[in-house]
Amino acid sequence: MLNFATRRFGLSLLILFVAVTAMFLMIRAVPGDPVQIMLGPRATPELQAQLTAALGLDQPIWKQLLIFYGNLLQGDLGTDVFSGRSVTEIVFQQLPFTLELIFASILWSATLGIALGAYAAAHPNTLIDRIAAAVSVSFVAAPAFVVALLALLIFAVHLQWFPAIGAGEGFWDRLDHLVLPAFAIGLSWVGYIARLVRASMLEVMGESHVRTARAFGIAERRVVMVYALRIAILPVVTVIGVGMGFLLSSAVFAEIVFARPGLGKLVIDSITTRNYPIVMGTVLVSTALFVVSTALADLINALLDPRARTAH
Amino acid sequence: MEKSRSELGQIVVGVARDPLGLMGLIIVGVIVFCAIFAYWIVPYDPIAMDIKSRLQGPSAAHLLGTDQLGRDTFSRVIAGGQVALKVALPAVFGAMAIGLTLGMIAGYGPKWLDNLLMLFFDTIRSFPTVMFALAVVALIGPSLQTVVFVVMATSIPTYGRVARTQTLTLRNSEFILAERSMGASMARILGVHMLPNIIGVLAVLAAMDIPTVIALEAGLSFLGLGVKPPTPSWGALLKDGYSLIRQTPWLVVGGGLPIILATLGFTFLGESLRDVVDPKLRKQR
Numbered sequence: 334m335l336n337f338a339t340r341r342f343g344l345s346l347l348i349l350f351v352a353v354t355a356m357f358l359m360i361r362a363v364p365g366d367p368v369q370i371m372l373g374p375r376a377t378p379e380l381q382a383q384l385t386a387a388l389g390l391d392q393p394i395w396k397q398l399l400i401f402y403g404n405l406l407q408g409d410l411g412t413d414v415f416s417g418r419s420v421t422e423i424v425f426q427q428l429p430f431t432l433e434l435i436f437a438s439i440l441w442s443a444t445l446g447i448a449l450g451a452y453a454a455a456h457p458n459t460l461i462d463r464i465a466a467a468v469s470v471s472f473v474a475a476p477a478f479v480v481a482l483l484a485l486l487i488f489a490v491h492l493q494w495f496p497a498i499g500a501g502e503g504f505w506d507r508l509d510h511l512v513l514p515a516f517a518i519g520l521s522w523v524g525y526i527a528r529l530v531r532a533s534m535l536e537v538m539g540e541s542h543v544r545t546a547r548a549f550g551i552a553e554r555r556v557v558m559v560y561a562l563r564i565a566i567l568p569v570v571t572v573i574g575v576g577m578g579f580l581l582s583s584a585v586f587a588e589i590v591f592a593r594p595g596l597g598k599l600v601i602d603s604i605t606t607r608n609y610p611i612v613m614g615t616v617l618v619s620t621a622l623f624v625v626s627t628a629l630a631d632l633i634n635a636l637l638d639p640r641a642r643t644a645h
Numbered sequence: 646m647e648k649s650r651s652e653l654g655q656i657v658v659g660v661a662r663d664p665l666g667l668m669g670l671i672i673v674g675v676i677v678f679c680a681i682f683a684y685w686i687v688p689y690d691p692i693a694m695d696i697k698s699r700l701q702g703p704s705a706a707h708l709l710g711t712d713q714l715g716r717d718t719f720s721r722v723i724a725g726g727q728v729a730l731k732v733a734l735p736a737v738f739g740a741m742a743i744g745l746t747l748g749m750i751a752g753y754g755p756k757w758l759d760n761l762l763m764l765f766f767d768t769i770r771s772f773p774t775v776m777f778a779l780a781v782v783a784l785i786g787p788s789l790q791t792v793v794f795v796v797m798a799t800s801i802p803t804y805g806r807v808a809r810t811q812t813l814t815l816r817n818s819e820f821i822l823a824e825r826s827m828g829a830s831m832a833r834i835l836g837v838h839m840l841p842n843i844i845g846v847l848a849v850l851a852a853m854d855i856p857t858v859i860a861l862e863a864g865l866s867f868l869g870l871g872v873k874p875p876t877p878s879w880g881a882l883l884k885d886g887y888s889l890i891r892q893t894p895w896l897v898v899g900g901g902l903p904i905i906l907a908t909l910g911f912t913f914l915g916e917s918l919r920d921v922v923d924p925k926l927r928k929q930r
Contacts, residue, residue, distance in 0.1 A: 344767070347764065348764070348767050348768050348771045349771065351764065351768045352768045352771050352772060355768065356780065359780075359784060360784060467665070470665065470912060470913065470916065471909060473912065475905055475908065476856075476860035476863070476864065476904060476905075476908060478860075478863075478864050478867060478883075479860075479863070479883070479901045479904050479905055482883055482886070482887060482890075482897050482901055483897065483898075483901050485890065486890055486894050486897050486898075490890055490891060490894075491894070577773075578770075578772075578773035578774060579773075579774070581773040581775070581776065582773050582774050582775035582776070585775045585776070585779075586775070586864060586867075586868075589868060590887065600776070600779055601779070601868060603783075604779060604782065604783040604870070607783070609783070612779070612780060612783050613780075615776070616772070616776045616777075616779070616780045619773050619776050620771055620772050620773065620776065623771060623772070623773050624771045627771075
């Protein structure tokens with residue numbers, strides 16, 4: 334197990350290294366002088382030279398990369414072009430808002446999805462199962478940002494049940510502001526998780542320990558809830574870990590639609606002002622988040638199911 | 646040829662027998678039809694402005710109302726379908742072709758090349774899609790080509806990995822070993838003998854990938870980082886609708902419903918295709 338964990342995290346680090354290096358080189362390879370873009374066309378040559386030296390752009394590319402990694406290992410993602418503040422500080426200030434949104438979305442969609450899937454598996458091929466299946470597919474298909482826009486239109490603008498803008502202050506107000514964006518992000522996951530749980534549940538129900546539990550005369554309800562469901566929800570853990578990338582992507586859109594603070598809003602605002610250090614920092618942090626969560630999901634999976642340790 | 650045609654016929658019949666598949670077939674058919682004949686269907690020029698009749702609700706003259714510049718929303722929805730497919734089809738086919746080639750090489754070639762290609766796939770997959778898209782757009786600027794490139798790059802690994810797995814299972818099968826013992830070249834083995842056995846699975850993946858692609862194009866255009874105005878795109882409609890959400894609901898509805906319909910149609914079609922072509926795939930996801 335330890336061996337697997339070391340290898341898995343080694344691979345994650347390698348992937349992160351390649352991804353970050355590729356991104357660094359891509360930014361440097363882009364036509365156009367970043368200094369000129371930052372300062373605008375009317376900057377004096379002295380000012381340009383000064384900023385070029387300050388950013389280390391006068392060094393050879395391999396040395397720039399070394400310096401970049403040196404800073405990165407110390408947790409330094411560079412400096413914001415406009416405010417002069419540390420990018421690390423800015424990114425980590427916004428990160429909790431995005432994590433809060435992602436967490437809320439997973440929480441409600443996994444709860445409902447697991448319940449739906451378990452119910453459908455306990456009553457297979459009934460009318461409710463069929464309806465749940467059709468609804469699941471439809472939900473899976475709905476892109477989060479379209480759902481977010483329609484939810485904004487219906488529940489915030491017309492019915493005015495929920496606030497349309499911001500993240501709120503204080504616990505209840507924040508919760509109130511979370512409802513619509515979390516709804517939009519989670520909706521497609523409900524169907525997906527329900528289908529997943531249903532399939533794995535049907536498989537588990539046929540296994541010998543469930544049969545044994547039944548043979549002991551344990552109530553059907555208890556068999557389903559305790560003996561089958563506990564094993565059937567394992568794939569959900571993996572799927573959420575691997576789905577972190579999708580969740581982050583949906584969160585970007587939900588933040589824009591509901592004008593919420595967070596990584597998404599930060600990166601879009603930085604792109605429009607061509608604030609490359611922040612764009613790079615945000616993409617880096619979110620990529621790291623994704624890679625780590627995927628690795629964690631694999632680890633949990635390996636911990637619970639020894640067969641997964643030998644597979645690639 | 647005769648045989649493959651009847652196979653294709655069987656697949657179509659199989660899909661049409663499944664209610665969801667039939668629904669998918671119809672929705673996709675309508676969207677493709679509207680995209681191809683958009684020029685004759687649209688009642689107005691989708692980019693012609695008419696300031697006097699701006700921000701109208703639905704009426705007989707304007708089925709879905711008009712936007713802030715008096716452009717006919719219905720016409721823009723129809724023309725937007727054309728843009729969506731113009732991005733989705735080349736991107737999906739490009740990604741499929743490249744992923745297929747790389748995946749087969751990874752599965753059939755030497756171990757070090759396999760490891761290298763897998764690392765390449767894993768690296769691309771390690772970026773959250775939208776973050777990757779945003780980074781690329783920030784670097785090379787928004788345009789239709791950028792969107793196609795981003796979508797292609799992000800979906801290559803999916804096709805690559807599946808093609809690799811399929812190649813790995815096939816490479817030691819008897820008919821391939823027989824070919825190899827007769828001295829067939831690698832190109833011949835991969836192109837003539839392996840390809841037909843892999844392409845079906847990838848086609849199913851492609852059908853299921855199209856909704857993601859359409860949503861990504863719309864999403865980028867919604868953020869103002871996709872196709873440039875005045876090009877009618879469903880995402881651009883949503884962008885206008887978002888800023889005017891308190892004045893008129895019709896732009897959000899007009900941009901949002903086609904996206905949901907298109908994703909529904911292609912998902913139904915893809916799922917049904919999968920069940921008909923290869924029921925085993927069902928468990929792999």
